[in-house]
Amino acid sequence: MELSAIYHRPESEYAYLYKDKKLHIRIRTKKGDIESIILHYGDPFIFMEEFYQDTKEMVKIISDVLFDYWQVEVSVDFARIQYLFEVTDTEGQSILYGDKGCVENSLENLHAIGNGFKLPYIHEIDACQVPDWVSNTVWYQIFPERFANGNARLNPEGSLDWDLSITPQSDDFFGGDLQGIIDHLDYLQDLGITGLYLCPIFESTSNHKYNTTDYFEIDRHFGDKETFRELVEQAHQRGMKIMLDAVFNHIGSQSPQWQDVVKNGEESAYKDWFHIQQFPVMTEKLANKRELPYHAFGFEDYMPKLNTANPEVKDYLLKVATYWIEEFDIDAWRLDVANEIDHQFWRDFRKAVLAKKPDLYILGEVWHRSQPWLNGDEFHAVMNYPLSDSIKDYFLRGIKKTDQFIDEINGQSMYYKQQISEVMFNLLDSHDTERILWTANEDVQLVKSALAFLFLQKGTPCIYTEQSYP
Numbered sequence: 001m002e003l004s005a006i007y008h009r010p011e012s013e014y015a016y017l018y019k020d021k022k023l024h025i026r027i028r029t030k031k032g033d034i035e036s037i038i039l040h041y042g043d044p045f046i047f048m049e050e051f052y053q054d055t056k057e058m059v060k061i062i063s064d065v066l067f068d069y070w071q072v073e074v075s076v077d078f079a080r081i082q083y084l085f086e087v088t089d090t091e092g093q094s095i096l097y098g099d100k101g102c103v104e105n106s107l108e109n110l111h112a113i114g115n116g117f118k119l120p121y122i123h124e125i126d127a128c129q130v131p132d133w134v135s136n137t138v139w140y141q142i143f144p145e146r147f148a149n150g151n152a153r154l155n156p157e158g159s160l161d162w163d164l165s166i167t168p169q170s171d172d173f174f175g176g177d178l179q180g181i182i183d184h185l186d187y188l189q190d191l192g193i194t195g196l197y198l199c200p201i202f203e204s205t206s207n208h209k210y211n212t213t214d215y216f217e218i219d220r221h222f223g224d225k226e227t228f229r230e231l232v233e234q235a236h237q238r239g240m241k242i243m244l245d246a247v248f249n250h251i252g253s254q255s256p257q258w259q260d261v262v263k264n265g266e267e268s269a270y271k272d273w274f275h276i277q278q279f280p281v282m283t284e285k286l287a288n289k290r291e292l293p294y295h296a297f298g299f300e301d302y303m304p305k306l307n308t309a310n311p312e313v314k315d316y317l318l319k320v321a322t323y324w325i326e327e328f329d330i331d332a333w334r335l336d337v338a339n340e341i342d343h344q345f346w347r348d349f350r351k352a353v354l355a356k357k358p359d360l361y362i363l364g365e366v367w368h369r370s371q372p373w374l375n376g377d378e379f380h381a382v383m384n385y386p387l388s389d390s391i392k393d394y395f396l397r398g399i400k401k402t403d404q405f406i407d408e409i410n411g412q413s414m415y416y417k418q419q420i421s422e423v424m425f426n427l428l429d430s431h432d433t434e435r436i437l438w439t440a441n442e443d444v445q446l447v448k449s450a451l452a453f454l455f456l457q458k459g460t461p462c463i464y465t466e467q468s469y470p
Helices: 108-112 178-183 187-192 225-237 256-268 311-328 343-356 385-396 402-413 444-456
Strands: 015-017 022-030 034-040 056-057 059-063 067-075 083-090 094-098 101-104 117-121 139-142 193-199 203-205 212-218 241-247 330-337 359-366 423-426 460-464
Touching: 022 034, 022 083, 034 067, 056 067, 108 225, 178 187, 178 225, 193 330, 212 225, 212 311, 212 343, 225 241, 225 311, 241 311, 241 359, 311 343, 330 343, 343 359, 385 402, 385 423, 385 444, 444 460
Parallel strands: 139 193, 139 460, 193 241, 241 330, 330 359, 423 460
Antiparallel strands: 015 022, 022 067, 034 056, 034 083, 059 067, 083 094, 083 117, 094 101, 203 212
C-alpha cells in the first residue's frame, strides 16, 4: 500500500456540504492500489462502545494518471461529524487513516479519541452556494464592436465596412453596437442561447474597452443607457440572462483619475489609487516598457493598475458593481484579471453584489487551478481554461493521446466541490484566444466534435461569436 499517496483534507473539496444537508467526503489513493474504503462516521459527542455509529462503503468515482478518487455522500443528524477511513489494498492489507495519519487497523485505534477527522459544526451559511439557474444556461460571448452594427450614426471615425474581403487589424473599428445585439436577439434565441456575456461596454478609447475611462457610462459608440436598458429588458423577455465584464484590476490611462495623476504628480488626490513607483508617471521616452514607473496590466502603459486595497478605490468600484445591478437588473459579473486583485476586495465585492441580487452569478477570469477563489466567499466559478486547453489539444490539435486526455479531464473534475463544478464556465475560445476554427485548420467537423464534448461536461457552456455551423 502506497501510504504517501493517501490524501484527505477536511473543509475543502475533499469534505464539504453539498445540497439538502448532504455531506460529500472524498479521499485520494494511488491508482490501482486500493480494493475498498469504508467510512466510519458519527457524532463526536455520542460516546458509546462503538464510537462511530455508522459505516458506509466509498465508491471509486474517477481516476487520473496517478490517483484514484473515492467519494461517499452522508447525512449528518446533528450537524457535527467525526470520521475515519478504513483502507484495504488489493493484497488485503488494511489500515485506518484519520487526523493522525495512517495507523494500524485495530479496535483500539478505531475508538481512540483524536484519530478521526472532524467537522466540528456544519454551518449552512458556510457552504458554497451557487445560483440555481446557471447550470442550465448556454452562454454566447459577444465582443460588441465586432458583432453587429445597428446604428451607423454611432460609428467611430474611420470605421471599416463590414466586408469579408477586408483583413482587419486588432485596433480597427467596425461600428458594432448595442442596437446590433438587440436586432439579433431572435437569432440568438433560435440558437438556444439563454445567456449573453458582453465584453466591456463602458466608456473607453479602444475597440476592446478593457481600458475603461468611465465605469458609469456606456461607450458613446455603443449607444446609451436607455439602449442598454432595452437590451436587458428584451433579453429577459426571451429568457436570456445578461453578464457584464468588470475590469477592476486596471483603468484606462485617459480616465480622469489617472489624468489627474499625470497632471499633478505627487500632489494628486488620486496618487494612492495606483501602484506608483516614482514620479512623474510619463512614459513617452521609455525605450523598454518594463521600466514603467507604475504597475499596469502586464506592461501596458495605457492600463495603470488600481490599488483595490485603498478604501476609496474599493468604495468606488463597489458602487460601480451595484449600480448596474440596481439600475439595469443585470444577472452576472465577469471579473477581468481576477487573480491579480486582493482576496479581501473580492470578499467585499461578493457581499455587496449579492446584497442587491442574491442569485447574481460571479465569474472570475482565472486561467489556472482556482481553489483560493472558490471557497464560497468570493466567486461562484471561473473560466474553465484548463478544460478548454485539454479539449483543443485532443480534438483540434491532435497532440494528446486518448488516455492522456481522459487522465487530464478526470483530474480536473476533482479540482472543486461538486456545486462549483456544476457552474464552471466552459469554453473553447474567447476574445483572448485564437479562434477554434483556426486551431482546427478550418475543419468544421473537428470543431463540432469538440463543441459536442464541451456540452456534455458539467458546467455552463459558452460559445464565442459565430461558433454556429451548419
